[in-house]
Amino acid sequence: MSTHSRRISKYELLELLGRGPVTETWKAADTQQNRNVAIKLFHPDLHADPDFVARFLTEAQLIASLHHANIVQMLDFQVSQPPEAENLTPYVVMNYIEGQTLASFIMNTSRMGRFPPGTEVIRLLLPISAAIDYAHQRGVIHHDIKPSNILLGKAAPASASTPMLTDFGLVQPLKAANCSLSSALYISPEQVQGYVDNNRSDLYSLGMILYELFTGTLPFDxxxxxxxxxxxxxxxxxxxxxxxxxxxxxxxAVIMRSIAKDPTARYPSANAMIGSLSRALNISQTEKLGQPYPIDAMNIPTYIMNAQIPGMTPSSSPASALPPGGSLPSSPSATPVPSAISGSGRDASPASMTPQLQVTPPDTIAGALPFVQPAMDHAKLTPLLPNAVAQTPAL
Structure with missing residues (x-):
């Protein structure tokens, strides 16, 4: 991607933070607000999709509407065309959070054989579970939850940090074809098959993080x-x-249920997962899970404009629920819904209200599991727990 001017609109690009399969992420200076921000630029080759810009604008508006103390706030989104460029450049602007990620925390603790105590695991993941459920309740699936997308800031010691979920994405959710190594470590089985619109994919990825925190490794590498x-x-x-x-x-048992290959055998929410972990560790939760935290007035978006591109009209994204049986139609089509993008700049280190989608299963991989089933409550899921661990060695 060309950034000859090193400036887009009022943002001066300062430092390339990283490059993913479809985006570049920069530290930038907001010259009007006199603050640093993170700006994610989309590669021009994505514009071969004629509906890309319309979907970008529609979905960016939805993600910008998320206001939660444990979600990095989107401040701005635009579609720009610098004078020297031939292609449009969609971009999003977020709060810039300086400091370590959960990936670096794991590298310096669990990966070194120094496992954090259960209280610390709960402290780190309790607010993230609240952020995930908050987004799900508003129709937004993250699609790329991994330690490098959980920011801890610069607080010292780490126990004083405030975990924040970042890199909600746009237009193209994480798929096998554009999956980076760091994302492949946490991707759900149904995402591998091409089914990307299931809340419980996020929960599988969170379960992988649990596995890594408690063992210092990942089950698949x-x-x-x-x-x-x-x-x-x-x-x-x-x-x-x-x-x-x-x-x-x-x-x-909690970890194995969290990473069950069948989505219906997993926990119904991040709240339920971390709540079960707290009980397994005999730790009392001091905060209510799954509730939005107080909004900091300074984090409310200050510069959001829906750019209108000549000849482009934002398309609606109708989402209809799957039939009660959870079956999928047979024609090869899919209706886009608000989703997340993979490959932010933080990929550098290796390491109910949710809209459903009437989709056609793509060419499936032999032996793969079905993707969407009707939602099940906790009590109904409990009998499935033995199936989730039946093939594991006896404890």
């Missing part, structure tokens, strides 16, 4: 994203207690 994705589809994960003998059996 390698150097080839395609190989890792095949493991998510068919390989049986090693029971966490066989890696870290200090893990309680009840904690192992």
């Amino acid at each position: 390698g150097d080839d994203p395609n190989d890792i994705m095949m493991q998510h589809l068919s390989a049986v994960p090693t029971a966490p207690s066989l890696i870290n003998p200090n893990i309680l059996p009840a904690v192992t």
Whole structure:
């Protein structure tokens, strides 16, 4: 991507933070507000999709409407065409959060064999679970939850940090074809199959983070994203207690249910997952899960404009619920819904109200599991727990 002028609109590009399959993320200076921001630029080759700009504007508006103390706020979104450029450049602007990510925290603790206590795990993931459920309740699925997309800031010690979820994306949710290595480590089986509109995909990714925090490793690993994705589809994960003998059996059960290959066997919400983990660890929750935190008035977007591109009209994104049986139609079509983009600049380190989609399953991989089933409550899911761990070695 060309950034000869190193400036887009009122933003001066300062430092390239990283590059993903479809975006570049920069630290930039907002010259009007006199503050640093993070700006994500979309690669021009995405414009081959004639509906891209309309969907970008529609979905950016939805994500910008999320106001939660544990979600990095989107401040601005535009479609720009610098004088020297031939192509349009869609971009989004977010608060710039300086400091470490959960990925660096894990690298310096669990990956070194220094496992954080259960209270610290709950402290880190309790607000993230609230942010995930808050977004789901408003029809937004993240699609790329991983440690590098959870920011901890610069607070010292780390126990004073405020975890924040970032990199909600736009237009193209995480798919196998454009999956980076760091995303492949946490991708759900149904995303590998091409089904991207299921809340419980986010919960699977959060379960992978749990596994890593308690064991210092991941159940599926390698150097080839395609190989890792095949493991998510068919390989049986090693029971966490066989890696870290200090893990309680009840904690192992929570983790294994969280990463069940069948979405209906997982927890129904991030709230339910972290609540079960708290009980397994015998830790009292001091905050109510799944509720939006107080909004900081300074984080409310200050510069949001829906750019109107000549000849482009934002298209509606109708979303109809799947039939009660959860079956999918057979014609190869799909209706886009608000979704998330993969590959922010933080990929550099390796490492109900939700709209449903009437989609056609793409060419499926042999032996893969079905993707969407009717929502099930906690009580109905409980009997499925033995199935989720049936193939693991006895604890």
